[in-house]
Every structure is written in C-alpha cells, then in structure tokens.
Amino acid sequence: MKLIGSPNSPYVRKVRIVMAEKKLDFQFVIEDVWAADAAVSADNPLGKVPRLLIEGHELPLHDSRVIVEYLDTLSPVGKLLPASGRERADVKTWEALADGLLDAGVLARLEATWAGRSESERSQAWIDRQMGKVQASLQAMSKTLGDKPFCCGTHLTLADIATGCALHWLDFRFPQVNWRDDHPNLAKLADKLALRASFSETKPG
Template sequence: MKLILSLTSPYARKIRIVLAEKALPYAQEVDIPWLAETSVPDYNPLGKVPALIADDGEVWYDSPVIAEYLETQGGPALLPAERLAALPVRQTEALADGITDAAVAAFLESRRPAEQQDAASIARQLTKIRRGLAALEERLGQRKGFGGNDLNLADIAVGCALGYLDFRFPQIDWRSNHLPLASWAAQVFARPSFADSLPPPA
C-alpha cells in the first residue's frame, strides 16, 4: 500500500495513526496538493490528501473511506463490525473531522493578505470549533475514551482534530476550557502512533 500525504495534513495523520495502530506495512509519498507540480489530482480528482493506493491498484479517498478500507486489512479492530454499532463511532469521527474542517478553513482564511481576510468567516469557523469541543466533551462523558476502554477510530479522529488545534491555533487553549478532554488527550498523545506522526514544526 502507498499513502499519498502531506506531513501537516490532520486527515492524513488520522490514516497514518490507523496504519500504525494496525501495524500494517505501507510506503509514504509526500505530495503537497497546493503546489503547481502536485500529482495528487492523478489519484483524487478533488486534489486532496490523503489518498491510499491499495496493493490491487485501487485508489481510496477520503480519510473516512480509507479508514473503512483499512478495517478490512487486519490488525486490531478500530470500528465495531456491526453497522448500527459503528454509527456512534462514525458520528464522533464526523464531529472531529468537522472541527478539523473548520480549523483548516479558518487557517486558510487567516493566511490571505490582511486586507482580503473575511473576519466574519473566521469568527464563524471559530464558533463551530467552540461548539464542536463542547459536544466532544459531552460525548466523552465519564468514559475512559471515545471507544470505551479500547482505542477506536473516534479516538484517533478526535486526537487528530485536537492536535491540529495545537498546531495551528495554540491560542484557542482548548485544554483550559475542557479539562476532561485534556486528561484524555494526555494519555492518547503519549501513544507511539500519535507521537511519531506529529506535524513538522510550522
């Protein structure tokens, strides 16, 4: 298998962590989708990473679909096999990915020349992030993790969303406002799969 990725992509990080937790062998091809010379559209018409080239030549995107595919490839299960039981896990994944989407959108807007930035658009994305964090804390409740005792895809997606906030928006300081998420994250971030997939310094 070959993963087409950028090392700063939180969605690609999600898949790197899934591959590491499942101990599945794969090669990495770094390809920055924003560069003129990118080959990413050859794999994903949407021009986004991650994309996974399977051993049979099939190409999978986006990250939820890749995660579903990898579930068929062995290693510890990260999703319940029963479809209805998998839905809450996928719902938390969607919530976490949505926080990431809002953070990516706010970051891209903030990179535009100052006079072209839309402050209202950034504020709207930051509100989504705030609401999303509150919803995550509620979903975690008193549980040890989003998957109960065993790490699952929801834990991985949430960890990547929070890690992306640390990377691009340290000023949000989600730990101070969400102590249960902070203590959960301290455990999860210590796993080798998370520690080994940190984005390079900005």
Template sequence: MKLIGSLTSPFVRKVRIVMAEKKLECQLVLEDVWANDEVQKFNPLGQVPCLVMEGQDSISGAVFDSRTIVEYLDTLSPVGKLIPGSGRERCEVRTWEALADGVLDAAVLVRMERVWVHRKDGERSQAWIDRQMGKVHAGLQAMEQGLGDKPWCSGSHFSLADIAVGCCLGWLSFRFPELDWRTPCPQLARHFEKLSGRPSFQDTVPQG
C-alpha cells in the first residue's frame, strides 16, 4: 500500500499514527495538493490522505477520507484494536473522532480564510473567522468535559478517540501557536502531553 499525504495534514497524521500503532507497513508519498492535481488520479476530490492499494493505479484501487481509511486499517491486523466492534463503545469512539475532526475542519477554514493567496485582504471575512473559531472553542470545551479525569477518552484503554484528539490538539499547536487552549482545558493539556510521549506521535510531529 501507499499513502498519499503531507507532513502537515492532521488527517494524514491520524492515518500514519494508526498504521504505526497497528504495525502496518506503508509507503508515504508526499503530495502538495495546492501545487498540483496529481492526487486526483486516485481521489477526485483532490484531498489527502488517500490510501492506494498495492498494485493499483486508478481511483477504483483507492480509499479516501481519513475516517474511512482508519476503519479499514483497523481490520487488517488484530494488533492494538483501536475501534470497538459494535455497540455503544464503538459509537463513543467514533463520536470522539467526529468531534476532533470537526474542530479541525473549522480551524482549517479559519486558516484558509486568513492565508489563501487567491483571496484579497478586503475579501476576508472576520465574521466568518469568528464563527468558525466559536466552533473550535466549543469543541475543545466539549473534549475537556468529556475527558475529565479519565486516563483515556473512551473506555479503559488507548483508542482511535485518543489518536483523533491528539492529532487535533497537535495541529492547533502547530498552526495556531497564539491560541492558548491549555489554560482553559488543563485535562486536555495533560492528555496531550501523555499522548505526545508515544513513539507513533513523536514520529509524526507536523512539519512544514
């Protein structure tokens, strides 16, 4: 398999961490989706991450969207099961992932509104930025309350919920260094520090 992605995308990082935790081998192919359209050969949406199956060279041999990819990867090896098989536990883990990804979606929209070169300064909307940042803050508070003093986001062990939250917090620290989320969210800060000590997180710190 090969994973098309970048070293800055939190969604690519989520997939890479899952692969590391599952001890799955995969070739990482770096792609700048803003500089070329090569990834559209496999993902018509032109987004990363995109997982291409071994020996495949077309859209029919690819899996895209990080949530779909990690769910597939979790089935490939019994090592370190990250998503419960069914029931309320599975729903809880996927809800944590949706929350973390939703915070990222809002933060990405803020970043694009601020820095996208094809939008002139007079065309940038502070009202839009404020609306998206409201989602970021609300999402972080929901994570803080949901985590509380528990050792893990969901259940009694490390799961995809923790990976998604860790990738979210790591990207916010990377792209929004001025955002002090640690002070109002001390439990999240504690959890992030713990997650950051895992080799899978250390080996995938955002770069660029």
C-alpha cells in the first residue's frame, strides 16, 4: 500500500496512526496539495489528501474516514472499530465530531492565511463563526468524555485517534486557543495519547 499525503495534515496523520497501531506495512509519499504541480487531483477529483493506493485496485481510496475503516478490516491486531451496533456508532460519532472540529479549524485558518486572498478580502466574521464551531466541539467532547480514560470506555479506539489528532492539531496551528485550561480532561487524554509511539512518530511540525 502507498499512502499519499502531507505530514502536517491531521487527516493524513489519523491514517498513519491507524496503520501503526494495526502494524501494517506501507509507503508514505509526501505531496503538497497546494503546489502548482501537485498530482493529487489525478487520483482524487477533490484535490485532497489522504489517498491510499492499493496494489491490484484501480480505484484509490480517499477520505480518511473511508481509509481507516478499510484498514481496520485488514488485521485483527489492535481492533479499533466495533463490528456493529451502538458501540460502533459511538466511535464513528466521535470521529465525525473530531473531523468536524478540524474542518472548521482549517476553514478559519485558510481564511486568515491563504495567500490567494488579500487582507481586505478576509472575513473576520467567517473566522469567528468557524472558531465558534471549534469551541462548541471541544465542549461537547469534554462533556462526553467526562472522567473516562478513553473516549469510549477503557481501551483505545478510532475515537481516541481522531480526537487526539484534532487536539494536537489545535496545539500546532492555534496555540493561542487555550483549550487545555478550559477542558483539562481533554488535555489529559491528549497528553496520554502523545506518549504512544504511533502518535510521537507522526507529530506534526
């Protein structure tokens, strides 16, 4: 398997962590989707990463949620998704919330920093709206986590990987957002996850 993506993308990082936890072999090919000669659109018309190329399969997989769900079926090692039912839905809901936080954060960051837009064209109201979604997501995560050691109970799941990637990305791209003091239970989870080899070896920056 060949994973195409950026080392600083939290969505790509999620896939890399899942591969590490599942002990899957793959080749990581770095690609900048913002470069003029980026080839990502050749395999994904949306021009996004990650995408996973699989030998013998003509259609590459794209979207991190699709990729990690597929990867979890490849090995019984470190099962990250329950097979069915409410437990599976809970894990996927955590993942959707974490990815939604990232989606809003990325939109806010692009509005503030994208070189294709002048300062006069930037909308602070749009940035504030997206960051409001980030704050609301953090509050929901903190409330749902409570005092549990992991997002969905007593062991690591895809919910924790997605949440850890989102929280660490906030530290990386929005150090001015003081989410740790506001949500110490999330900070405790993020710090615990950072100690795992799969997280420490994929740290952005």
